[in-house]
Structures are given as C-alpha cells and as structure tokens.
Amino acid sequence: MSFFMFLVFLLVPLVAESMTPPGLNDDVLGLIVFKADLLDPHSKLSSWNEDDEDPCSWAGVECDPKSNRVAELSLSSFSLSGKIGRGLLQLRFLSSLSLSNNNFSGTLLTDLVRLESLRNLDLSGNSLSGPIPKEFFSQCRSIRSISLASNTFTGEIPSSVGSCSTLAALNLSSNRLSGSLPAEIWSLNALRSLDLSGNALVGEVPVGMSKMYNLRTISLRWNQLSGPLPEDIGDSLLLESIDFSVNSLTGSLLDSMQNLSLCSFLSLSWNSFSGEVPSWIGGLKSLQTLDLSGNEFSGQLPDSLGNLQYLKELKVSRNSLNGSLPDSVATIKSLVDVDFSRNKLTGNIPSWIFEPGFVSVTLSENKLSGPVQIPTTTAPTLQILDLSGNALSGNIPMEISGINSLQSLNLSSNSFSGAFPVSIGDLKSLQLLDLSGNRLNGSIPLEIGEAVSLRELNLERNSMTGGIPAQIGNCSLLTSLDLSENSFTGQIPSTIADLTNLRIVDLSVNHLTGSLPKPLSNLPHLLSFNISHNHLSGALPSGNFFNTISPSSISDNPGLCGAAVNLSCPSVLPKPIVMDPISSSPISSSSSVLPSASHKKIILSISALVAIAAAIIITVGVITITILNLRVRASAAAAATSRSPAALEFSGSYLSQSPTTDANSGKLVMFSGDGSEYFNAGTHALLNKDCELGRGGFGAVYKTSLRDGRPMAIKKLTISSLVKSLEDFEREVKKLGKISHPNLVSLQGYYWTPSLQLLIYEFVSGGSLHKHLHDSSSPLTWQERFDILVGTARSLAHLHQLDIIHYNMKSSNVLIDGFGEAKVTDYGLARLLPMLDRYVLSSKMQSALGYMAPEFGCGSGRVTEKCDVYGFGVLVLEVITGRRPVEYMDDDVVVLCDVVRGALEEGRVEEVVDGRLCGRFPVEEAIPVVKLGLICTSQVPSNRPDMGEVVNILDLIRCPRDSTEDELV
Template sequence: MDMDIKMKMKSLLTFVLFWLVLLAVIASSPVRSLTLSPSLNDDVLGLIVFKADIQDPTQKLSSWNEDDDTPCNWKGIKCNPRSNRVTELNLDGFSLSGRIGRGLLQLEFLRKLSLANNNLSGTISPNMVKLESLIAIDLSENSLTGSIPDDFFKQCGSLRYISLANNQFLGKIPGSLGSCATLAAINLSMNRFSGLLPVGIWGLSGLRTLDLSCNMLEGEIPEGVHALNNLRSINLSNNRFTGQVPDEIGSCLLLRSIDFSMNLFSGSVPKTMQELSLCTYLNLSVNSFVGEVPEWIGEMESLQTLDLSVNKFSGQVPDSIGKLRFLKVLNFSSNSLRGSLPASMENNMNLLALDISQNSLTGDLPGWIFKSGPNQVLFSEQKAGANVDNPISASLGAYLQRIQVLDLSQNSFSGELTFDIGALSSLKLLNLSRNSLIGPVPGTVAELKSLEVLDLSQNQLNGSIPMEIGGAYSLKDLRLKANFIEGKIPSSIENCTLLRTLIISQNNLSGPIPAKIGKLSNLEYVDLSFNDLAGRLPKQLANLPRLLSFNISHNNLQGELPAGGFFNTISPTAVFGNPLLCGSTVNKSCPAVLPKPIVLDPNTTSDSIPDDLPPNVGRKRIVLSISALIAIGAAAFIVVGVIAVTVLNLRVKSSTSHSAAPIAFSAGDEFSRSPTTDANSGKLVMFSGEPDFSTGAHAMLNKDCELGRGGFGAVYRTVLQDGRAVAIKKLTVSSLVKSQEEFEREVKKLGKIRHYNLVALEGYYWTPSLQLLISEFVSGGSLHKHLHEGPSGNYLSWHDRFRIILGTAKGLAHLHESNIIHYNIKSSNILIDGSGEPKVADFGLARLLPMLDRYILSSKIQSALGYMAPEFACRTVKITEKCDVYGFGVLVMEVVTGKRPVEYMEDDVVILCDMVRGALEEGRVEECVDERLQGKFPVEEAIPVMKLGLICTSQVPSNRPDMSEVVNILELIRCPSESQDSG
C-alpha cells in the first residue's frame, strides 16, 4: 500500500514539475511564447520533463536546453523536416539511469523510441503505446521491473517492433499483444515472464521474428502455427514448454532459424520440417525428443547448424547427413546413438565443429576426418582393402584445415593413433577421451599451432609424451590422464607458455619433474599423481603465481617441498604417498644440512693445520683445555645476559604501559629463541623472527589504535620495528582461559595453521591477568564493512563476491582438515586483503576456554545472530564442523544478497535464510541478488551459489556438505566445463 502511495506521489510530482517548467518558460519569454506554436512547446517541454527523471553521468544530454525553440538539433533526436516535430528518440547506450517519466507522452508524432543499453529502472507507463504513431519501441538491456498491464497493447496502432529484452519484467505476457496485427518483430527474451502464452500471438500473420527465450513460460505450442506464414525466426529456448512440436511448423516455409532448446518438448521431430528448405539454424537440444535421427534431415539442405544434443535419440546417424553441404556445426552429443559415423559425412566439407560425445558409437575413428591428402591412410586400423586412391581424399586437405572443434569423447571408438593429425591445422579443441584408443601420442601434434585443448585421457595409449609437444604453443589444456604412457615429462613443455591445466596423472611416467615447468606462469591446475616420478621438486615451482591445485601424490618424490607461494598452503592429500618427502605439510622434519665440523687437535703442529682455515687462525699450537672453553663461554653468556636485561629494563621504563605487567621477551618453544621465564613479568613469544615492539609497544593497547571489538576481546593495530603492522587482540576471557601451559599449547597449535585464506597467528603475550594474541594485519577491513558500511557507489562486484565466497570456503576447509572448528563464522570475521582476497580471522578461539560449554560459547558469539547453527540450542546434538558449514551458508547468502542475516523492519523481522528459501520455492530467487548487482551478474553462477548456501543451512547437520565438498562445488559452478578429472 505504501509503495502505491509513493508511486502516485512520484507521478504527481512529475506532473507538477511539467507545468512548473511550462509556466517558467512562458513567464521568462513572453515574446517567444507568443511566436512559437503550442505543439512545438510540447516536444521541447516533454523532453525536458523526461530529462528531469534521468541521471546522465556522461553528460550525453548536455545539448538539451529548455531555452531552445526546437529540440531537432539535440543529441539523440530526429525530427520531421517539414513540421519540425520529433519523430525519433534514440538514446541507445547513453549510460542513463533513473525512470522513464511521463514527459514522453507529449511527443505526439514520435515513431521510433530506443532507450536500449542503459540502466533505467522502475516500471513502464501503461500509456506509452497510446502514442499511436509509434512503430518501434526498444527498451532492451535495462533494469526495468514489474509486470506489463493487460491492456498495455490495447491501442498499439501501427506498432511493428517491440523489444523489452534483458530486463526484469515478470508476470504473464499481456493478452493484448495478440491484437497488434501490424507487429513484425517481438523480443521479450531474458526476463521473468511466466504462465501461458497469449493464443493471439500464433495468429499474427505479419510476424517475422519471435524471441521469447530465457523466461519461465509454459504450456504447449497450439495448433494454428501455420498462420505465421511470414515467420523467419522463432526462439522459445530456455523455458518450460511441453508437449510435441506441432506438424504445422512445416507450413512456415520462410523459417530460417528455429531454437526450441532447453525445454520439456517430447515425442518425435515433426516430419513436416523437411519442407523448411531455407532453414539454416535448427536447435532442439536439451529436451526429451525420442526416436531415431530422421533420414529426411538431409532434405533441410540449407542447414548450417544442427544441434540435437542432450535428448533421447537412438539408432544410427543417418547417411543423409552427408547431403548437408553447408553444415558448419553438428552436435549429437549426449544421446544413445550407436554404430559408426557414416562415410557420407566426408561430404560435409564446411564443417567447423563436430561433437558426438557421450553416445555409444563404436568402431575405428572415422578415417574421413583423419586424412591429410590423397594416397595417405592415417589409421593403422584402416581396412587392409581400403582404396588408397580414393578420389575424395584429394579435396580433403582444404576441409581439414577448416575444422576447429572435434569432440568424439565418451564413446567406444577403438584403433591406433598413428595418423598424421597435423593436417587439422585449424583445430582448437580435440577431445578423444574415454574411448579405447591404443598406440602412442603422435609427435605431429606439434603441427597443431592453433590447438588450445588436447584431451586424450582414459584410453589405452602407450609410449611417451612426444618431445615435439612444445610445438603446440597455443595449448591451454593438456589432459592425458589414465593411460599407459611412460618415460619422462619432456622439458620442451616450457614452450607451451599459455598452459593453464596439465593433467597427466595415472600413467607410468618416471624421472624428475622438469624445472622448466616453473616457467609456465599461467598454470592453475596440475595433476601428476599416481606415476613413478622421482627426484626433488624444483624450487622454481614456488614461483607459479596462479597455481590453484598441484597434486603429486603417489609418486617417489623426495626432499623438501618448495617454500613460498602455493606450497605454503598445499593440502596434505596432494603430496600423500611420497615417503621420502619432508616438511610441515607431510608432518615430517627435513634433516638439517650442517657443514662438516673442524676438529682441532691440540697436539697438531703448525705444519699440519688445514690450509682452508681463516687467515686470522695463526700457526701456533692450540692448547686450550675443555674447562677453559667452558669458562670463557659462561663468562660471555653472563655478560650478554646482563646487557640484555639492562636494555630491556630501560625499554620497559621508557614505554607507556597499558597493561598490568611489563613485557619480557621469551621463547619457550620451537618457534623462537632464548627461552626465559619470570613469574613477575609477562611472556612474549613470536613464532618467527625477533619479538621487537620497540617502536610500537606504546600503541599495543592504545584506544586510538583500536580496530574493533568482538565476543572474545578488542583488537588493536601496532607496528613492529621493521615497519610491519600487526593486529593485537586483547582477550576478555581471562577468568575462563585455561592454565598458562594449556593456553600456550593451544595457541601454538593455532600458530602452526597456515593457509592463504587464513589470518596468520604471529605470536602471543601471557600474564595471569592479561593475554594478547598477535596476528598479521589485514589492511582491507572486514567483509561486513564492505557489504553494509561502504559508500553506495563502491560495492563489491560479482567477481569479487565469488572470490570471497570461494576463498572463505578454502580457508574453512583447511581449518577442518587441521581438526579446528571456528565456531564464530560471520562477515566481521572475514577480512579482505589489499588484493581482494578473503582471510578468515578469529578461528579456534573457543579452544582457549576451559570447556566447550554451549552457554559460554553462545554468550561469546552472541553478535553472530543469524549465523548460529540450531544445534547450539539443542544439548543432545554434538557440535561439530557442521556448525561452521551452517554459518558459512548464511554468509554465502549475505554476500550474494547484500542483506544482513537478520533484519529488523518496522513491523517484522526478516530471517535471510527463510527469505531466500521462500523466493526459491516461488521461482523468483534471482530477485534476492543484491540490487546493486542487477544486470551485472551471471545468473548461471548466482542461483547455484544461493542454492548451495541453502543446502549448507540445513536444519539437520548430517545433511550439510563438508567444506571440502563445498570447495569442489564452487569450483564446478565457476568453471562448469571443468570435469572432475581436473584433479
């Protein structure tokens, strides 16, 4: 009700503004107002009122001046040269925002209106098509919302073109649309229209183009389609249409493009389609069509694209396919086709892409593909009696140079790969995986200079990886997984500088990993697991800047893992099965490399002193006794100790202390040096380096440096002497923490947890009344700040949000692998570093409590309202890692929607999980995405991510996925083409 009142007020204000402008012009220019006709003023003032509702950040409308006599010279305006009346308003791509106001209704002679490719919002006026002179309306590529009134097209006059594509309109398509007899083109694609189509649409005899794709429309295509006898293009893809395609479709003889993909159509393909001899594009993919691929398909002789993928077609590929001389794209993938490809397909000379993957095709790979010229048989499995002088072969050279995509994967093809594949000179993707191919990988792959993807995985190939592989320098994705390939990884692979994915696991490869792989700076996914690789890992691998996954498990590698980069956070499972590897990741210390000691014999003469001693070692006999050496060492130790204590006392006295006890440096563990204990002083331990706060100790607990407060304490910022900033958390759980011994043991465990997406714990400070945790300082602030407190114009993009979700998931997964439960997942505990990467903070603090009491936990994380899993309130349910998964699920929805987990309205309380779940059930989950992202996010990622968030917030803990599974799911959402073979 309030929204209706606001809309009416807005309309009233616009109306008043219109008349105020009119009166102002009349008052300021009495002479002009007498000489100009009222009709001319209507155009000028109508456009000025329209502009008043628009934001124009790039000043494209700066030429629109209300003092002008005519708008005909304004940018985006065209007029009738005789009457000087506006006939065309074209503001396509002007970067405008705001609403479409009533001012346009004054343009009585407007014939063409285009406001496409802007960011206009709100609803559209039901009176817009009352402009009877309009023949074209284009409002596509905006953020317009709401439903279209039923009578919107009731007075459509001479309207010939209407496009509302790529907005957010919803509800039913108005029935009045079917009464616009003059319409030639309708484009309502990429909206949220639902329900049945108006029957009248199928009777628009003048219609040439109909695009209703990417909506939620349903129902069947009725009889009577033959009335669309002028139709050239029809696109109903990505909806919920059901039933059979009517036979009358064959009566639309002018059809050139048909797209019925991604619906629920069933039955067989109408035989009448063979009459559509002008049709160049036919896409029936992702439906439930059954039966054989019809033999008559060859009669559609103009076809350039034929896509019947992901249906239930059976039988063999018909010979008539060879009649389609203009065919460029053929996709029969994911059906139940059997037999072999017909030899007649060698006549498809213009084929650019062939995908017949995921069927049950058998026999040798088609020889008509892998011939490079006359007299050359390229398959060893070719029948012995084959005619090597086949006349067709002479013309195949040109054809082979055209094909770019060849996917024959997941069939039952056999034969040996001994052909000259180099003839396919334009090939960009070759996928022969999951067949029964034998023989070596031919070295002629080096001739494929355009090849980006080569997938030969899961066959029975043998031999070695050809040294010539480096010649295929455009390779981005190389997969040879699960074959019988042996030998070494060729060093020439360094020439494949674009390589992002290298999957050669489950083979018999041996020898070392080439150090030159460290030069492939684009590498993201590497899987070398389950081979016989040996030797040390090259240190150069640590320099790979984009590495996301590196699996070397189950080999014979040895030595220490490279230090730095990805290898600081590599998962233990990625290195498992290499008994000679050492380092913290495999929980095995590496043997120290010490120089051979110099042993001095006191009875040695000067002539026998080693020549490699330093010059200051004289030629005198060394006769110092062991007791003398001990005495000298003890004296030196005492002197150093006195100096150190004196210096420390001076520092403590000169600093402004904000704590109950002075700070004394200590290191009673394996992380630091010179352990000391003193009951009257504090104990400061840094896990790496010297604990030096000499330039920042005064600010450790200074309120001016406070960053924030949480359930476990306040956080301050301070600076080390080397200029490095750190964060200090002053724990406020002193009465609850464990003993010093237990406290230190737990903190040291947390200090060993290292991951790129976790805030590193650098050290701690202990006294019985004051405990501090020292962590790395993350400069970008919290996720909560970015989502809810930043300026409205400075919001996180979808790319940033997905990266934050994925990085947070990886950090939590690493915690769980280390048997650490966070307990307190919320947006204020996710920090963003300078490069936009998330870092999970405050993990494992509950381990510092004497017991994991639910009441104590709840009181300490009460600020996490809305994130807490329901098991916190149920004493009979064990608290596990699944409570973190629940909090993560809430966090996911918070990131995507931009809303807090719990929001208090005037008359209601909105729980984010319930809101998203309800929207999903009602089919409007896209509406939940942060309004600041509207039109700027991929629906195919956003919706699955929100669904994942809902799964993570299941009321039953066992129904929630593990965080490692969550990471895998997110990777698949981000890269849907990546199969699970990527390791």
C-alpha cells in the same frame, strides 16, 4: 528549472490535450519534463537546454528535416535511471523511441503506444517491472516493432496482444512472464519476428501457427512449455528460424515440418522429443543449423542428411542414437561443426571427419572402436577434435601432426597403445592435449618443447616410462600438467620452475627420484602440486605454498623433509640457544621477550562469529525437536506396538485412496492414479535401512520400486510432532504435487497416519550436487557446473513466482539426473508446519550452517525469498570453488564467502576457482559468476537480487559465448 517550467511539470498530464504556451516548442517542453524524472550520472543529456528553440541538436535526438519536429529519440546505453515520464507523450511526431540498455525502473507507461506516429518502441535491457497492462496492447495503432526484452515484467502475456495487428516484431524475452502462451498471439498475421525466450511460460504451444503466414523467426527458448509441437507448425511456410530449445516438449517431429523449405535454423535441443530422426529432414535444404541435442531420439541417423548442402552446424549429442555415422555427411561441403557425443554410436571413425572445412568435431562418449585412419591430406581448418570415451585402439596416427590448425585434441579414455607421437611438436597452435586413460608406453619426446602454445597436457593413467624432458620448460603457456599414474623415472627437471603460468601439477604415482627444484617456490599461480607415491627425497622448497601444502599431496615419499611433513632436514642446523643472564631457562633466538607472545591470537571474521552464534541456536533447536520427537515416538509405539515404521510394508489394505485416516490402515494417495497400480505391494519393505539414500533436515529418504521396475524415492518425515492435521497436510501437499518444472523433483504422492507421514517423489539417479562436488573422483566440468547453477536458479525463480520459499537451499538438496541437469528437492516442506513453529525449526530447515542467511542468525525469525537467494549465492561459490561453505580448522573457522570476497578485492578470483578444473574455464564467465554469488550473499537482504534477476544475469553472462567447448585461461 524556472518557476514556469515547474508549473508545466505539475500540469503535464493535461499538457497533451491543451494548447502549448506561446513561444515554447512542444518537443522542447516534453523532453525537458522527461529529463526532470531522470538521473544522468555521466551528463549525457547536458546539451538539453530548455532555452533552445528546438531540440534538433540535442544528444540522442533526430528531427524530420522538413517539419523540424522530433522523429527519433535514441538514448540507448546512456546509463540513465529513473522512471519513464509522461513528458514523452508531447512528442506527437515521434516515430522511433529507443531507451534500451539503461536502468529505467517502475511500471510500463501504457500511453506510449498511443502516439500516432510511433512505429518502433525499444525499452529492452532496463529494470522495468510489474505485469504488462492489458490496455498496453489494446491501444496499439500503427506500431511495427515492440521490444520489452531483458526487464523483470511478471504475470501472463495479455490476450489483448492480438490487437496489435500492424506488429511485425515482438520481443518479450528474458523477463519473468508466466502462464500459458495466449492463442491470440497467432492473430498477428503481420508478425515476422516473435521472441518469448527466457521466461517461465507453461502449457502447450497452442495450434494456430498456420495464420502466421508472414512469420520468419520464432524463439520460445528457455521456458517450461510441454506437450507436442503444434500440428500446424509446418503451415508457416516462410519460417526461417525456429528455436524451441530448453523446454519440456515431447512427442516426435511432425511430418508437416517437411514443408518448411526456407528454414535455415532449427533448434529443438534440451527437450524430451523421442522416436527416430525422420528421413524427411533431408528435405529442409535451406538448413544451416540443426540442433537436436539433449533429447531422447533413438535409431540411426538418416542418410538423407547428406542432402543438406548448406548445413554448417549439426548437433545431436546426448540422445540414444545407435548405428554408425552416415557416410552421406561427407558430401556436405559447408559443414563446419559436428557434435555426435554421448550417444550409442558404433563402428569405426569415418575418414570424412578429417576432410577440409571442419573446424570442430566431437564424437566423445560413444561406442566407436578400431584404429583411427587419417588420410594424407588432412583438414587444414580443424581446431577441435574430441574422440574421448570410446573404444578406439591402435597407435595414435603420425598424420595427426599434419593438422596444423589443431587447438584442442582429446583422445582420452580409449585403448590407444604404442608410443607418444613424436611429431606432436609440429602442432604449433595446440593448446589442449589429453591422452589420459589409454595404454601408451615409451617416453615423452623431446619435441614436446616445440608445442609452444600448449596450455594443458594430460597423460595420466598410461604406461609411459623414461624421464620428464627438460624441454617441457619451453611450453611457457602451460597452466596444467598431469603425468600421474605412469612409470616415469629420474628427477623432476628444474625447467618446470620456468613455467610461471602453472596452476595445476600432478606427478603422483610414478617412480621419480631426487630432490625437488628449489625455484618451484617462485611459481606465482600454483594451486595444486601433487607428487605423492614417488621416491623423492630432500627438503621441500621454501615459500608459502609448500609450507602449507596438503600432506596427501606429498605422501609416500619417505625421503622428503620439511615443515609440511613434520620432519627436520639433516642439513638444517638448529636455532642457536641464547642464555638470559636473569633467567635460568634457555630462550631461543627467535623468541619474543613480550609476555603476551606465548599466547596464540585467534582472529575470527564477522561472518565466522555469526556462524558460531547461529550454531548455538541450531544446537538449542535440535535439542528441542529431539525431545518433542521422542515424546511422539513413545506415544506412537504405545498405540501401534505391532507395527514398526522402520520396517513398514505397504500391504494391499494400505493401497487404498479411501479417506480413512485410521492408524491401522493409513491413507495412500498417488497423484497419477491408484497406488495399487504402482507399488509392488506386500513384498518390499519401503523403509528398510538397506534402502536408505540419505538423511536431511526433514527426514530420511529411501529407495523403492514401482511394479514395472521403475525406482521411486520415499521421504519419511521426522517432524511428525509438529505436522498439521490431515486436512492441512493434504491441502499443502496437493499444492506441492501440482508444481511442475524441469529443474524440480516432482512429488508423486503421499502416505498419512497420525504418527507417520511419507512423501513419494520421483527418483533421481545421479546423486546430489554435494556428492559430485566433495565426494567424487570425477570433477564436474565448467559447463556442467554452469548448467547446474542455471537450472537451480530457474527452479527457485519458479517457486518464488508461486509464493513458495524453499527454506533449505544447499548442495545436498540439488540432485543431478541422467542428463546432468539439476533437479531441486525438499522445496516448500516448511508449509507443512504451523506458522508458530517455523522459527523453532529454523535450525532444521537451514541444517547446513554455511547457507543460513544472517537474518536467521540474528534471531529476527523473518523468512523471505531473500533467504533462498542467500543460500543460492553460497551454493554458487561452493560450485565454483569446490570448497564447503564452512571449513573448521584447528584454531579457526573459515567462511567461504569471506575467502572469495577477499580474493576478489585482491584481484585473485581465478585462484579460487576449483583446482580440479585444471584451468579449463572461461575467465569472462568465472569472474561475473563469482561476483553474482557475492551479491546474492549480501548481509543486507534488500541488496540481494531476486531469483528472476539472477536467471537473467546468468543468461547474459553466457549468451556472448554460446559454445559447448570450455575456453582455457
């Protein structure tokens, strides 16, 4: 840059208000100064030359043909980084500015909206941060469109947003905005599109939508909004799209909504709406998508649904709907996708689901019964049919083979009987066939080999007989084969070794005989091969997989031999013995002559060494805490020998909210009212050993019941010796009690004495994530795992916005509620302790070694939000792989992060995904999620993203494929 240009750059704040030097175009000057603040790794701006008379031929620049001044600047996806500099303020005739999908950082350049000609501003998809300044909106002139989406803006939406009276589109989605939705936003009566999704907005949606008489689309998806819908929502008569999904909204659907006759998209899913689905819903005749899934709707679906003749998607899953499916739905000729799963629907399977036009039909996990009747003329477009988890009976109809377009057929967990449908080979497009958990008999037909697109075949838990047909080797795309718990006989066909895509094979609990085909050792992608509880014999195939196969996978086959079963095969001769003439001892021909060969070398990774060092610190901490607790317990026993905390009962005197802290009475405080209204006083031993749910770093958890029968969880703190005074304890607990988030276990109250402290939590019925991952026979699906990770990430992001660090992030502190949603517990408990004791207790807070951030193990003692990010990263890898963070072998310590990182470097990411998923996971989601987990577990804290960024990344990973169906790899 010339010296003159350098001076101009220094004086740029004054340039906009001073005369431009002769011969230098204002637009050239502004763009060159703007470029000076940027990094351009791919030289996308190489055509920008300060010696040009005008910039109209530059990349990304469009000029007005009459004035020859810059009218549009579009640098979207140019891979630029740096700050957005003030040079842009020189572009006085700029009407459209797009810097989206780059990596610009820093704060928002407030004066941009002061450009008189600017109409459209798009800064989405960058790394801009900080709060949105109040003056940004108050300086609006004639701007029509603003998008700040997918950045990391924080704080509240300024009330000055109401000043942009000309705004037609406002997009602030996928940021970290918090606080309530300002009522002033309804003053934007020119607004046609409003997107505030993917933030952390709280409180009720304010009344005032009636002023938005031009509003066409509104999205408040993925926030923490609560309360009922605004009562005047039906007065925005031009609304075409409403998305309030994934919040905590309550109440019933308002009658005023029947005025929204132009609405084509309505999603209220994943809230807490209740009551019946109103019959007036059939009056919204423009609806194309109706999604009410994941709520608490009850009763029968109204017949008026048949009036929605333009409806394409109807989703009401995960509610409490009962009765039969309305026949009126059959009249909706445009319907493509229906999902009625996880309700209480009864009756028979209606024939209309096989009508032409349907692409996806999901009726799983209801109470549907009887046989399935398929009309002769079947749906030529049906690709997904899921009738699993019902009480259907009779034979699987032969007519199903006429649905040539079928890609996924799930009839599992019903009472189907009879033989396997012989015509299954006609389904050339079929990729998934799950008939498990029925009463099928007979053999697998030879025609199975004609299902050439089959990727997953699951016939477990039936009564099938006969041999495994050799023709199954023609299903070359097969990745998962489960024939377990049947009565199959004969040998395992050698053609299975031709299925080079196989990952999961389960032939256990059958009557198979003979030896295993040796070519099985050549299967390159094999992750699991279970042949236990059969009558197989002979040598196991050679190769790395079968040399290290789990003993449980080959158990109860007395005739098998090989290294994996510690039994030499008779046909294998022993190694020859060679006598050393110098030595009197025989030496095996395979032995080394080097003296060091008799010593086994153990090599541990850096992470393993850190883990071992941290374990020593933990041991010292635990011993210290144990001694302190023993002293306190001895003092407490001397002071109150007549009452044992382990058998404490809340008598009437304990149920007072009196400020007394007398050791004989204690103090009970319920945040939602007088405790006496809730607890079954004097009859239940709250800390009875039989009621214990589990133990964690801060204490044991017990289950009790409220007076109305509702369960509650009680945590007895075992860190009494280090808990603060009553005043400090109350101050911190009350802060925790005010925290409300759908993915956090809510704190309901507390009980205090100097020697005993109890925390009272809502009870979460589904158990811990740890149990679902490691102790459950029913593995979580990919979608369930992804949802749990998103919910957990959102809860941590919310805590960090409140300056609360979890300190103890691990799978046992993530609970699963009745809807499969994650709810994080044990957050913020370290705030109950004096600051000086936090490092001493680091071992207790991070009691699961594998989750401990390296800065703990190195003794720095510095606890930040990045420690939570590290723990979450380990949790991601644990959820994806199904493996524990640290596994102890006979002579090694296996650290999960090291295993996954190695697999990524070698291009084997798909192989580390939990084998129990049986290949049912989308690779385009799995690989980015694994990479995210590894980034979060970076050894350097500053390299880890914050949790708000993690939430945005997870949303971006899933957004391109907004489907509830798992794709197959």
